[in-house]
Amino acid sequence: MEFYIGPKIRRFAKLADFIDDINLNDRDVIVSNKAIIEPHLDLIGDATLLYQEQFGEGEPSDEVYDQLRAITPEESERIIAIGGGSVMDCAKLMCYSGDFKTKDLFDSDIVPQRTKKLYALPSTCGTGSEVTNLISVGLKELKVKKGIGFPSMYPDEAVIVPELLKTLPYNYFATSSMDALIHATEAFLSPRATPLSTMFSIDAIRRIMKGYRCVAELGERAVMENVDDFLLASTNAGIAFGNAGCAAVHALSYPLGGAYFIPHGEANQIMFMAVLKAYKEIKPVGKINELEDLLGECLQVPAADSLVALDQLTKTILPVKPLNEYGVKKEDVPAMAEGVEKGQQRLLQNNYVPLSVEKMIDIYMSLYR
Known part of the structure; x- marks a missing residue:
């Protein structure tokens, strides 16, 4: 029998408590959605802030994954994903370096190299992406969704913050x-x-x-x-x-x-x-x-x-x-x-x-x- 829990799991009542705990700095990248993060913009400081939806609304395609990876600063050390499953899935690929396209992961032997630490903070109560080594990708050309995973894809920490669900429609x-x-x-x-x-x-x-x-x-x-x-x-x-x-x-x-x-x-x-x-x-x-x-x-x-x-x-x-x-x-x-x-x-x-x-x-x- 095998059983695995990849990330460390922690809980904070408020986002501010988590931000203080990790000492957020200019080598950090936060990826989120505007509706989720805007009430907390005063906490961001010098960290880079990226919005998943800036490349298109709805569940992201492989092209959105690629665009977010492309604008992730190479020198960044930590990715903090604050959002639903799509945000956390995108953040997982943003932690990898290398010259590859997301769609290539499904039809080649590429094993990407993880170079950044990942914190996953769910803002919904469903996907479970904060504790898995899987992502779900809409492959635009094929008009189908597929999942894929690697052992290195687990977040380092899954962080539960009930405050993030206060504005959830x-x-x-x-x-x-x-x-x-x-x-x-x-x-x-x-x-x-x-x-x-x-x-x-x-x-x-x-x-x-x-x-x-x-x-x-x-x-x-x-x-x-x-x-x-x-x-x-x-x-x-x-x-x-x-x-x-x-x-x-x-x-x-x-x-x-x-x-x-x-x-x-x-x-x-x-x-x-x-x-x-x-x-x-x-x-x-x-x-x-x-x-x-x-x-x-x-x-x-x-x-x-x-x-x-x-x-x-x-x-x-x-x-x-x-x-x-x-x-x-x-x-x-x-x-x-x-x-x-x-x-x-x-x-x-x-x-x-x-x-x-x-x-x-x-x-x-x-x-x-």
Whole structure:
């Protein structure tokens, strides 16, 4: 059995406390988003400040990664990523030197050289990127998202700062926390799961279910009342999937993000219950029963009803639309499924059960109205 937690994990109540602790200076680079960092500009001092969105809004393509690397000062020693998964993923590549393009990492034997220290401060409660050695990249020419990782890609420190979520819009909370729930669930069902990764999955699922029930009952104000649970759940889910992997939900969602620009967490939510239902149909007895027992306990329903209850709760937190309302054409579905089969084996190998191309087509088609 192998289990790994890459970075040191610390918590500060406020960003100012962290900045004081590390003695921020002119050899540091902060990469963030304007909406996140502008309330804290007085803390930046002589550090270089870069905005991820200065090269385009939305989830970054490989070209954005390249542009951010190009303007990162060579003499800088530390990268401080303050933002969501896209910011932290970009920061991971900004720590590498060398003359390479991001897209080259996917089709060559390049092993980039890490030359800078990385601090990762999540401003959402979902991606878990602060504790993984993985990044997700939209490959512009191929119109698809892919993930890649290297052992050297772990941040040196993951820093949890609840204050950073104070201005998080509800939709970003919903999509990011849904991503964390799916990370934890896919890691729980993965054939690579170990007792240690499962422990982190279970804790994340319990915290998110507790928080979601509060939000469903009390409304958006309950997000900040449960912010510590959501943040810790995100980090724990990141540790879980960093060891056990994600699977078909993520694999099938990648074409939705890459070709149709559906936000990552929302694309995952679209696929989530359809994949779980397919798993249940193909192999009704197995680890999925343990998931049903856990969800039944969390949602206070019989295990046999837990997937239905989960579906209702997640759609209350983050409603999604049929695929046709996102502009996904039925005639494109076979090519999408074939592309997933060909390009996402890194994820598909972690499925609870294997899914054929025909079954993946069925899953997509079940999401039309």
